[in-house]
Amino acid sequence: MSRSSQKLCFLASTTxxxxxxxxxxxxxxxxxxxxxxxxxxxxxGDGFMLQVLNxxxxxxxxxxGMNRGSIGFLMxxxxxEGLQDRIAVATGNDFHPLRMTTIDANGNEFSAxxxxxxxxxxxxxxxxxLRVDVDxxxxxEELVCDGMMVATPAGSxxxxxxxxxxxxxxxxxxxxxxxxxxxxxRRWRGALLPNKVTVEVHVLEGEKxxxxxxxxxxEVKSVQSVRIAQSQDRTAKILSDPDRSWSDxxxxxxxxx
Numbered sequence: 514m515s516r517s518s519q520k521l522c523f524l525a526s527t528t529x530x531x532x533x534x535x536x537x538x539x540x541x542x543x544x545x546x547x548x549x550x551x552x553x554x555x556x557x558g559d560g561f562m563l564q565v566l567n568x569x570x571x572x573x574x575x576x577x578g579m580n581r582g583s584i585g586f587l588m589x590x591x592x593x594e595g596l597q598d599r600i601a602v603a604t605g606n607d608f609h610p611l612r613m614t615t616i617d618a619n620g621n622e623f624s625a626x627x628x629x630x631x632x633x634x635x636x637x638x639x640x641x642x643l644r645v646d647v648d649x650x651x652x653x654e655e656l657v658c659d660g661m662m663v664a665t666p667a668g669s670x671x672x673x674x675x676x677x678x679x680x681x682x683x684x685x686x687x688x689x690x691x692x693x694x695x696x697x698x699r700r701w702r703g704a705l706l707p708n709k710v711t712v713e714v715h716v717l718e719g720e721k722x723x724x725x726x727x728x729x730x731x732e733v734k735s736v737q738s739v740r741i742a743q744s745q746d747r748t749a750k751i752l753s754d755p756d757r758s759w760s761d762x763x764x765x766x767x768x769x770x
Contacts, residue, residue: 522550526557531581558582577752603752612744613728627728629668634660636723646713660693711742
């Protein structure tokens, strides 16, 4: 496909910064409908990028993000000129999200997808008590903590990194299992898991120590159990500039103050 024939659809977050950029780009390149577009250009921060990725999962649409937010780890730099050329040489990355399946205190089941991480957090002043199973085998009989998460390589530089979890190269077939303020076992710092495993977390003493579960930005309150596994039948497609590849971004994060 020639550079000039690529049909672009511009989506922006609600901030003035992102909306102004969208108006500027639409005036310069036009704006295809979502259904007709070859590439969706997302304008905003990482939160908006995650929203667009979830909305376009399995659509076959390629997503090219430009940073009009704060952090912008998932985004390319914003520039008005040469966008068609940049997209034509961009590197494609396919990502499979995590699928979170929860059972709440009333026995209701709920499912959601996460590109970054699935997290569990204590809901009250009481620390959470969790049992952690991996592929049906109990690995932690009792984890007393403020919370824990399972993070993808794409999400390993986000909340996982803030909780002192490891940064994972984008091409690594791994997931990071990271505790948040673990009290017992006191020296447990988490684990690296193959991305094919299923992690099941059971909340102990749930009435006394309620726990919420979050898949990126979707929260479920008072869960009793959470099943986490990579979803092989769901795919998001992200484009990155060759001079700002995912591997380079992950490497740079590990040498940032």
